[in-house]
Amino acid sequence: MRLTKxxxxxxxxEESGRSLVIDPGSLSTPFPDLTGVVAVVLTHEHPDHWTPEQLDxxxxxxxGVPIYGxxxxxxxxxxxDITVVGPGDTVDIEPFTLRFFGGAHEIIHSSIPQIQNVGVLVNDVFYYPGDSYAVPEGVDVKVLAAPLGAPWLKISDAIDFVVAVGARRVFGTHDMTLSVVGRDMHHARLQWAASQNGGEFLAVEPGESIDI
Structure with missing residues (x-):
């Protein structure tokens, strides 16, 4: 399976000529090739994770591609036509198996209502939590996409999340709110966190891919 950030x-x-898109939002340029997409996962409703233009x-x-959220x-x-999913649900859409975790977006501020959020585990090897620190308990995660910067994010919490998941490889996501200097600082923190369980941190740039 190949993953492109x-x-x-x-x-x-991408797997076997088919593709899965996760959280195509307002801060992301469109992927150049969207043929063969068999599913879309939207972890929550915020526009930096989906827009009508991206879905169209x-x-x-x-x-006819199904959309899950x-x-x-x-x-x-x-x-x-959104197929509603929640924590504990599993969806099989060849060649992908999607398992959902969590249920709640991290708190931004007490004045802002908390919304729903699902983390998604793909083929039992890749995990992306959306805007949360939901840990997929009992799963040997091979690759983790860990949030780097957000109004709700404190780097100490992100470090604890990476350590708790214990993935073999980690890369940063949710990073367009950071300056280059801030992003690099957070990369260094998550690199340390990944190393605590013998894992490695990958500085994956937009457009770059890794094999899982």
Missing amino acids: NEHAALLL RIRKASP PEGVASAAPDY
């Missing part, structure tokens, strides 16, 4: 939180996974572009290239996404995107 785009700007911010957008991810593309995907559906034009891959008509929590109830909040279905409410925020009434013009789209």
Whole structure:
């Protein structure tokens, strides 16, 4: 399975000529090739994780593609047929198996209502938590996409999350809110966190891919 990182939180996974898109939002440029997409996962309703323009572009290239997300996404995107998923759900859509974890977005501030969020585990090897620190308990995660910067993120919490998951390889995502200097500082912190369980940190740039 090949994973390609785009700007911010957008991810593309490819296996056997088919693709899975995760969180194509307002801070991400479109992936250049959207043919063969068999599913889209939206972890939550915030626009930096989905936009109508991104979904329309995907559906034009891959008509009828199913879109999965929590109830909040279905409410925020009434013009789209969203298949609602929650923690504990499993979806098989060849060649991908999707398992969902978590349930809640990290708290931004007490004045801002907390919304739903799901983390997604793909083929039992790759995990992306969305905007949360939900740990997929009992899973041997090979590759983890760890959030780097957000209004809700404190780097000490991100470090603890990476250590708790204990993935073999870690790279940063959710990073368009950071300056280059801030991103590099957070890379260094998560590199230390990954090493605590014998893992490695990968500085994956937008457009770059890794094999899982």
